[in-house]
Amino acid sequence: MFFFLDSLKVDISFLTHIFDAIYDGIKIVDKDGNFTFINRAAEKNMNIVREEWIGRNAAELLQNSVLIKALQTGRPQIHQHSFVCNKHFIVHASPLKFNGEVIGAVSTHKDESEIQKLKNSFNNLNKYVNFLENELHRVQILPLEMKDFVISKDSPLMSELSKIKRVAPTDISVLIRGESGVGKELVAKNVHQLSKRMGKPYITINCAAIPESLLESELFGYEEGAFTGARRNGKKGKFELANGGTIFLDEIGDMSYHLQAKLLRVLQQKELVRVGGSEAIPLDVRVIAATNRDLEDMIKNNEFREDLYYRINGITFTIPPLRERKMDIDILILHFLKEFSYKYNKQIGISQEAHEFLLKNPLLGNVRELRNALEHGFVLAETSEIQITDLPQATIKGNEEVFNDTLQTINREISPFPFTISDSLDFAENIRKLEIALIIKALKRSNNNRSKAINMLGISRQSFYERLKKYEKEISDYEKDTDSIKNQKIYSV
Numbered sequence: 001m002f003f004f005l006d007s008l009k010v011d012i013s014f015l016t017h018i019f020d021a022i023y024d025g026i027k028i029v030d031k032d033g034n035f036t037f038i039n040r041a042a043e044k045n046m047n048i049v050r051e052e053w054i055g056r057n058a059a060e061l062l063q064n065s066v067l068i069k070a071l072q073t074g075r076p077q078i079h080q081h082s083f084v085c086n087k088h089f090i091v092h093a094s095p096l097k098f099n100g101e102v103i104g105a106v107s108t109h110k111d112e113s114e115i116q117k118l119k120n121s122f123n124n125l126n127k128y129v130n131f132l133e134n135e136l137h138r139v140q141i142l143p144l145e146m147k148d149f150v151i152s153k154d155s156p157l158m159s160e161l162s163k164i165k166r167v168a169p170t171d172i173s174v175l176i177r178g179e180s181g182v183g184k185e186l187v188a189k190n191v192h193q194l195s196k197r198m199g200k201p202y203i204t205i206n207c208a209a210i211p212e213s214l215l216e217s218e219l220f221g222y223e224e225g226a227f228t229g230a231r232r233n234g235k236k237g238k239f240e241l242a243n244g245g246t247i248f249l250d251e252i253g254d255m256s257y258h259l260q261a262k263l264l265r266v267l268q269q270k271e272l273v274r275v276g277g278s279e280a281i282p283l284d285v286r287v288i289a290a291t292n293r294d295l296e297d298m299i300k301n302n303e304f305r306e307d308l309y310y311r312i313n314g315i316t317f318t319i320p321p322l323r324e325r326k327m328d329i330d331i332l333i334l335h336f337l338k339e340f341s342y343k344y345n346k347q348i349g350i351s352q353e354a355h356e357f358l359l360k361n362p363l364l365g366n367v368r369e370l371r372n373a374l375e376h377g378f379v380l381a382e383t384s385e386i387q388i389t390d391l392p393q394a395t396i397k398g399n400e401e402v403f404n405d406t407l408q409t410i411n412r413e414i415s416p417f418p419f420t421i422s423d424s425l426d427f428a429e430n431i432r433k434l435e436i437a438l439i440i441k442a443l444k445r446s447n448n449n450r451s452k453a454i455n456m457l458g459i460s461r462q463s464f465y466e467r468l469k470k471y472e473k474e475i476s477d478y479e480k481d482t483d484s485i486k487n488q489k490i491y492s493v
């Protein structure tokens, strides 16, 4: 077989044995290009009978044979692509030289799908590394009080949330109820993080975002060939990925009745069978579900299974919408401004107008909308404060009346000393009025912080204090008149 090795007195059957044990395909041709050896892996992955190929010429059997190229050029052929028996391979071939003479060539090849698999797992690993790097960065830069904490000073919500500490360490199922964006997922994450499953997987799936036909395989996984387009070797579902940890089933009220039955079976039996499979996979997963639907009503209308309802509803957390806990808006604004100051590495506050508008706005998207609006404003702000006009159109749209009202009220409040060009063309008098109006406005915007006011005005400390002294009476009259304004909070971090 290894005709050219005979002279080297190598134990050929031993070598054959070794080459057959190698996972990559190996082929050897003699100097004329006739096959002298094909290992078992090559026979298997090319789907040929090797005895039928031995002695035949590679150029006849293979189109653009990489082995022949190595023979003809006398040079190694690396990372070549070849298509044999309907399969793609990556081939490396090298000429075999003895005493300076090419006496044959050897090639190794890999099924390209193997490489694709490696690439996929490498990509997945990379994604995981990126995720860990981001998390690490986040954890390093954020002060302790900002990490996934549910911020609230609303008493009913606080007493609801105080249950988390008691509920988390148990394995009881949790149902979180509330409108979109109120913080249901945040609560779920807190339950997981305070449980003994912390450090184990925490997997989320939004049952409303995935088409019904895909949800089952997303949840429970599938085996190879389960349906057209199924991946080779199948795929793990979210439940398998969550094994040992927690699964968060968001929008569970949107799951079809048919799938609810399957979910119930999995939860009760604590095992699952992948779609298209037969093997039962044992499960140890804590379930946290969330919905903004009226499940009791759905049960009455036969849209939600009562048995599943009781299975997922071990403990319920109900989170009220933001419009019913207005006092949380202030503390959330502070919290998010602080978060963004870390994220964007700048310090920005919020103007009274923008603050008032957010307080009056119904914020139907709840905390998510408030956060998005503030981030939008934070990024766009050109001054040291988010102005009402920096808020996103989506938040203003539908609330134009509140928007205009706020502007008018604030303008009235902010300008009890309005600067209007008087009929008189007295230059000095008009400049005096303008200076007073600007100083008042800066003091107000900076919440009476003089250093900030000086920065806003862009004048020297000395000229600020000179003017403060000069207009002392007008400014103190203004301050007396606007007690209510002085008491209003303007946040900055």
Ligand SMILES: Nc1ncnc2c1ncn2[C@@H]1O[C@H](COP(=O)(O)OP(=O)(O)OP(=O)(O)O)[C@@H](O)[C@H]1O
Pocket (backbone or CB within 6 Å): 149, 150, 151, 152, 178, 179, 180, 181, 182, 183, 184, 185, 186, 187, 250, 290, 292, 335, 367, 368, 371
């Ligand atoms: N009390 C809170 N304190 C701090 N951040 C909060 C609070 N509530 C919500 N958030 C933030 O608001 C955003 C929306 O919250 P979350 O995704 O938890 O809402 P949800 O109720 O699960 O929404 P949906 O039903 O649409 O999935 C997130 O960025 C979250 O961190």
